[in-house]
Amino acid sequence: MLKFSIRGWVVLLVLGGALLATVGVQAQSPTLEPTTTPTAMILGAVNVPLPTPVPDDPRPAICAAPYLSGFVPVLVRPGDTLANLMIGVTNLSITQIAALNCIDDPDALPIGAIIWLPGAVLSAAQPAATAAPTAAAPAIQQLRVSQTRLNDNQSFTATWTAAGAAAYFYACPTADPDAACSRPLNALPLPLTHTPAPISGFFYAGEYRYRLEVVGGTSAVTRDVTVQVACAQKSLGAYNGRVPCPLESAQVATIVWQPFERGQMWWFAEAKQIWALTEDGRVQVFEDTFVEGDSSPTAVPPEGRQTPVRGFGQVWQQLGEAQGAMGWALAAESGGEVRVQPASRTSYTRFFQRTGDTVLAITIAPEQREGWWVALH
Numbered sequence: 001m002l003k004f005s006i007r008g009w010v011v012l013l014v015l016g017g018a019l020l021a022t023v024g025v026q027a028q029s030p031t032l033e034p035t036t037t038p039t040a041m042i043l044g045a046v047n048v049p050l051p052t053p054v055p056d057d058p059r060p061a062i063c064a065a066p067y068l069s070g071f072v073p074v075l076v077r078p079g080d081t082l083a084n085l086m087i088g089v090t091n092l093s094i095t096q097i098a099a100l101n102c103i104d105d106p107d108a109l110p111i112g113a114i115i116w117l118p119g120a121v122l123s124a125a126q127p128a129a130t131a132a133p134t135a136a137a138p139a140i141q142q143l144r145v146s147q148t149r150l151n152d153n154q155s156f157t158a159t160w161t162a163a164g165a166a167a168y169f170y171a172c173p174t175a176d177p178d179a180a181c182s183r184p185l186n187a188l189p190l191p192l193t194h195t196p197a198p199i200s201g202f203f204y205a206g207e208y209r210y211r212l213e214v215v216g217g218t219s220a221v222t223r224d225v226t227v228q229v230a231c232a233q234k235s236l237g238a239y240n241g242r243v244p245c246p247l248e249s250a251q252v253a254t255i256v257w258q259p260f261e262r263g264q265m266w267w268f269a270e271a272k273q274i275w276a277l278t279e280d281g282r283v284q285v286f287e288d289t290f291v292e293g294d295s296s297p298t299a300v301p302p303e304g305r306q307t308p309v310r311g312f313g314q315v316w317q318q319l320g321e322a323q324g325a326m327g328w329a330l331a332a333e334s335g336g337e338v339r340v341q342p343a344s345r346t347s348y349t350r351f352f353q354r355t356g357d358t359v360l361a362i363t364i365a366p367e368q369r370e371g372w373w374v375a376l377h
Contacts, residue, residue: 063102065116073114075185079173082106083203083242087171089118090201095347138164138216140223145210148225151232152245155200158225162192164216169196172209172224181211181224202229203344205243236341236351236359237376250341250351257334257354258312261305261327265312266338274315278325283362283371286315297321301328308333351376 065071074085082094083106089097098106101115109115142161150156158169166189172181190196192214202208208229213222231245238244256267263278267288274286290311297313299321305328308316312333319325336355343349348371349363364371 063100065097065100068100068116070119071116072119072186074117076109076111076113076115077173077180077182077184078111079179080109080111081174082109084171084174084208085115085117086201086203087208088197088199088201092118093344094203095344136164136216138162138214138219138221140212140214140221143212143223143225145225145227147227149228149230151230152202152205153200153232155198156227157195157198158210158212159195160193160212162212162214164192164214164221166190166215167192167194168213168215170211170213172211174204174206174208181209183211183213203245205229205231205235205245236339236353237343237361244344246341246344248341250339250353252337253340255336255338255354256312257336258308258332259330260308261330263326265308265315265326267311267333274311276315276319276326277360277362277373280325281372281374282325283364283373284319285364285369285371286318290314305329306332 066073082097082103086092086094086097094106097117098104103109103115140160140162142159144159146157146159147154148156160167160169168183168187169190170184170187173179199210206229207226209224209226211222211224213220229245231243233246233249235243235246236250254269256269258265263276266275266277267273268275272288274288276284276286278284288311294310294314296309297307297317299307301307301322307313308329312329316324316326316329322328339351339353341351343351343361348365349361351359352362353359359376360373361376362371362373
C-alpha cells in the first residue's frame with residue numbers, strides 16, 4: 001500500500017493543476033479572449049487521514065510512558081537512576097518503567113533528558129501548600145525521620161517545621177553521593193509544618209538521601225537527611241556494586257551437573273530439562289527425552305576426557321559431539337543442588353549458584369529455548 005504525506009499530496013495537486021492548465025491552453029484557440037474574469041480557486045485543507053501520533057513512529061506502541069494517564073515529565077539530574085526516582089512507587093517495577101520509557105540502562109540516564117514517571121513520584125500523594133506566598137526569610141526549625149535504618153520492605157516518615165513561603169521534600173541522586181541535589185522539575189509545594197505520606201518502595205540496599213528545601217522571598221534554605229536501607233532477603237548477585245533487594249529468598253532446585261571442555265550441562269529434575277551453557281555465553285534449553293533403554297554415544301574420548309551418557313549424551317550429539325560447541329566431558333556427572341533467585345522484581349534474569357561455586361546470571365525470555373549467561377563473581 002502506498003503512503004503519501006501532506007507534502008506529497010500538495011505536490012500532486014500542484015502538478016495536477018499545472019498539467020490541466022497546460023492541456024487547457026493547448027485546446028483553446030489563440031485568437032479567443034476570455035469573456036469573463038476567472039474566479040480564483042481556493043484549495044481547502046487536504047482531507048488525508050494522518051497517523052496518530054504524528055509523525056508515524058512505531059516507538060509509541062512500546063514507549064508508552066508519555067501517553068499514560070497520571071504520568072508526568074521529569075528532568076533527569078546528575079546521578080539520577082530509575083531506582084532513585086521511583087522511590088514510593090510500588091505498583092510498577094524498574095524494569096517496567098524502563099520499558100515504558102524505552103530505556104536500555106536504568107542506571108545510566110542521560111542528564112538533561114526528560115522521562116515520564118507516575119505523578120506519585122513527585123507528589124507522593126502529598127497535599128500542596130495552601131499558604132499564600134510571603135517575603136519572610138526561610139528557616140527550618142526541625143526536620144526528623146521516624147527511623148534511619150530500615151529494610152527494603154519497610155517505610156519511614158519525615159516531619160518538619162519551617163518558616164517561609166513553601167517547603168519541598170524530594171530524593172537526592174543515590175548513584176553518586178557527591179552529585180548535586182536539585183529540586184525536581186515538577187515538585188509540588190508542601191505545607192511548612194507537615195508529615196508526608198510514608199516513603200517506601202526501595203529496590204536496592206544502600207544509603208538514600210532526602211532534602212527539605214524551604215523558600216521565602218528570593219532565598220531558600222536546605223537540610224538533608226539520610227536513611228540506610230538493607231535487604232530483608234539476601235540477594236545472590238549485585239549490579240555494578242549495587243545490591244538489588246529480592247522479594248523472596250533463593251529457592252533450591254535439584255540438578256545433575258557435568259563440566260565440559262567448552263562449557264557445562266545442567267539437568268533439572270523437576271522441569272525435565274537439560275541446559276547447555278557454552279563458553280561463548282550462550283544457553284540452550286533442551287527437553288530431556290531420554291528413556292531407559294536408549295543408546296548413549298559410543299565415541300572414544302582421549303585420555304583424561306569422558307564421553308557423556310544418557311540425556312547429556314543425546315544433547316551432546318545434537319551439538320556436534322566433541323567437535324561441537326561443548327567438546328569432551330571433563331568429569332562424570334554429579335548430583336547436587338542449585339540456589340535460584342530472580343535478579344530483580346520483574347526480570348527474565350535469574351541468579352544461579354551451585355554449592356561453593358560462582359554465581360551465574362542467566363537470562364532466558366519466556367517460551368524461548370536460547371538465552372545468555374555471565375559469571376558474577
